[in-house]
Amino acid sequence: MQTEFDHIVVGGGSAGCAVAARLAEQPGARVCVIEAGPSDRDIRVKVPFGLVNLLGSDRRNWKRKTVPMAAAGGREVSVPRGRMLGGSGSINSMVWFRGTRADFDAWGLPGWDADTVWAAYEDVEARMTPARLPHPHPLSEAFGAMFAANDPHAPPTPERESAGVFHTNMRNGARWSAADGFLRPSGARVITNAEVDHVTFEGTRATGVTLRDGRRLMARAGVILSAGSIESPMILMRSGIGPADDLRAAGIAVRIDATGVGANLHDHPGFGLHFKGQGSGYGLTLAQLPAWALSPFQWLLMRSGRLASNTVEAGAFYALDHNAAPQVQTHFLPFLMGWQGRAIIWGSGYFADVCLCQPRSRGRLRIGVDRDTPLIDLNLFGEAKDLDDMVRGVEKLRGLLAKTDFKGRRAPEAFPGADVTGDALRETIRTRAGTAYHPVGTVALGGPLDATGAVRGAQNLWVADASVMPRITTANTNAPSMMIGWQIGGFVANAARPDQRNIA
Ligand SMILES: Cc1cc2nc3c(=O)[nH]c(=O)nc-3n(C[C@H](O)[C@H](O)[C@H](O)COP(=O)(O)OP(=O)(O)OC[C@H]3O[C@@H](n4cnc5c(N)ncnc54)[C@H](O)[C@@H]3O)c2cc1C
Known part of the structure; x- marks a missing residue:
């Protein structure tokens, strides 16, 4: 060698x-x-x-x-x-x-x-x-068209309030x-x-x-x-x-x-809302089993179908404070994901998260005494303002989703649930949020x-x-x-x- x-x-x-x-x-x-x-x-x-x-x-x-x-x-x-x-x-x-x-x-x-x-x-x-994801789910297209002022065919940009199907x-x-x-x-x-x-x-x-x-x-x-x-x-x-x-x-x-x-x-803190309902997004249902069974052939022969989805198909950027640059990024996945420890559960639905674009909290990575283990302390929500902004972000996202024209595919919020607001929402975010893996x-x-x-x-x-x-x-x-x-x-x-x- x-x-x-x-x-x-x-x-x-x-x-x-x-x-x-x-x-x-x-x-x-x-x-x-x-x-x-x-x-x-x-x-x-x-x-x-x-x-x-x-x-x-x-x-x-x-x-x-x-x-x-x-x-x-x-x-x-x-x-x-x-x-x-x-x-x-x-x-x-x-x-x-x-x-x-x-x-x-x-x-x-x-x-x-x-x-x-x-x-x-x-x-x-x-x-x-x-380039733009070639075959987005109709829900992703609908999410991407949520702001009337922006071109639904352009990708969203962190430079200003915008939504769209992602470039990948x-x-x-x-x-x-x-x-x-x-x-x-x-x-x-x-x-x-x-x-x-x-x-x-x-x-x-x-x-x-x-x-x-x-x-x-x-x-x-x-x-x-x-x-x-x-x-x-x-x-x-x-x-x-x-x-x-x-x-x-x-x-x-x-x-x-x-x-x-x-x-x-530091990392972008993230917290996801899960929506579950019949006939909405991709998921494991009897009706969707034939589509899942066909999907490997569709991908191999035509590079299309649900396996050609990067899962995180669309998203948005928006501000929490008046006249501010975007403070929140949302990733939209037209898939039902589990929220109780399992990635895949029965049913169909979609997912949208709130990620802070510029978190204030800073952590530290240390070397363990065994010299191999990284002791990773992100200090998530070490600065309380980050948690405040996450709560405001979820409230804003719920409002935006309520106005989005999902047509017959809209599903109710299954986690944490539309009735979880105020202090209960804050506590749920504090004890359930993760990061965007950045x-x-x-x-x-x-x-x-x-x-x-x-x-x-x-x-x-x-x-x-x-x-x-x-x-x-x-x-x-x-x-x-x-x-x-x-x-x-x-x-x-x-x-x-x-x-x-x-x-x-
Ligand atoms: C699940 C997930 C989803 C994400 N989604 C997106 C997304 O959609 N868009 C986006 O922009 N970003 C996304 N990110 C973040 C993005 O992928 C990362 O920010 C980026 O890849 C970081 O690049 P890097 O070169 O710093 O590290 P990496 O790409 O992680 O590369 C580090 C490499 O070093 C190797 N390595 C580590 N230690 C050693 C060693 N001791 N000896 C030899 N080799 C070593 C690792 O095996 C690895 O291959 C995602 C990340 C994850 C984990």
């Missing part, structure tokens, strides 16, 4: 694939991507509806959990993360959003202003070709992940089923990585951590870069005391990283994934993660050329 490269990219997920593709553009570049999980060659990855099954997979999902969170009723909340080529982008719903221009301007970092980021998205979208990164009815759009065409070397334990150093210069099985790989020009918001800070900490007290408690020699590693953890911020640009993604105090070491976001974007985080990978990949390529070191 070849063990020496110019650059090693740790993690073949949404961002890592983009980093590798950008680096591999350099003539003669020897780039290697190391992925802990297997390849993404699995029919459940390609079939959009397959994500429902993948979420239960022990092999392709890290299945992380938070610690019990005091302000959220002492609960642990699940933190699914993709574990294969394509990363979380191989188990996600493929909903495509850039975020808002103001998101990036607010970062206030050189090289990340909205104009520069928007130009980078053009490169990313040339490869990912996001699917091609020909199948998932098109960053592994398809970036990694495979790049020619980068890929090693799967290889989990990185830590980065190796000479002094403060990163020289390569050591795998869990003890193998060592060398990187002449540097290592880029793209293992995601949970695992990138864990690798840094196992490499001696993190809060000194936590490292010592885990028996790890301190290389750089960086309290910012693991700090600033953790970010644990190795932030401008914190432990400089604006190019380089780890402060080290040489030849960068981080490029969702963990680098100083503040979460105002919508889903997959496209921003790819853009981040693409941009930092460019910075890393420039760093290898002394004449091009242009951003501090």
Whole structure:
């Protein structure tokens, strides 16, 4: 096995694939991507509806959990993360959003202003070709037409109040992940089923990585951590870069005391309303059994039918305060989902959630004393205003749904139930809400990283994934993660050329 490269990219997920593709553009570049999980060659990855099954997979999902969170009723909340080529982008719903221009301007970092980021998205979208979901359910079309003022054929945008059928990164009815759009065409070397334990150093210069099985790989020009918001800070900490007290408690020699590693953890909190009634959305009913039985053939022959649904088909953005920019995102799924522990139950219906676009609460990820377990504290509702806004969001969503023309497919609210309002609603949200599965911020640009993604105090070491976001974007985080990978990949390529070191 070849063990020496110019650059090693740790993690073949949404961002890592983009980093590798950008680096591999350099003539003669020897780039290697190391992925802990297997390849993404699995029919459940390609079939959009397959994500429902993948979420239960022990092999392709890290299945992380938070610690019990005091302000959220002492609960642990699940933190699914993709574990294969394509990363979380191989188990996600493929909903495509850039975020808002103001998101990036607010970062206030050189090289990340909205104009520069928007130009980078053009490169990313040339490869990912996001487009409107081709065969939405009539309920999704109806939901997308809820605001009379906006064009029902345009996608919703977080820039203003809007609703619509989502754009997704699917091609020909199948998932098109960053592994398809970036990694495979790049020619980068890929090693799967290889989990990185830590980065190796000479002094403060990163020289390569050591795998869990003890193998060592060398990187002449540097290592880029793209293992995601949970695992990138864990690798840094196992490499001696993190809060000194936590490292010592885990028996790890301190290389750089960086309290910012693991700090600033946040996600979009989310709470869903479930609607159940005959003849509404997709679900398990006797009447729908023939359609389910036909659906594999429909997908294989025509790439249509219910298996071609990414489940999260439509959505909306709206404000809670007068004249404000959107504060809430709703995802609309024309599927009946269980709300009592089981994902699939008998009946038909639909689901709509309330996710806060810019939560105030910040948590922290710490390394356990066993040095392997991430102690993930999202501190959900640590700031009471987040819970207040969730309650207001549900009230607003109920009003919007009441006015939506679902025709004969409208169903009553089964959970939590239309009569659950006021303090009872607040308590239900506090004790039942989860997240949109968008953790970010644990190795932030401008914190432990400089604006190019380089780890402060080290040489030849960068981080490029969702963990680098100083503040979460105002919508889903997959496209921003790819853009981040693409941009930092460019910075890393420039760093290898002394004449091009242009951003501090
Ligand atoms: C169920 C779900 C649904 C989602 N839906 C959407 C959506 O519809 N739209 C959207 O925009 N966003 C969505 N997201 C979020 C989005 O997918 C993520 O924000 C994005 O994929 C993060 O990219 P990343 O590169 O930071 O991490 P990832 O894509 O998670 O990549 C990290 C990679 O690193 C690998 N890795 C980790 N540790 C190691 C190690 N030690 N050694 C080697 N490799 C390692 C992992 O296996 C993984 O492949 C969803 C997420 C989930 C989980």
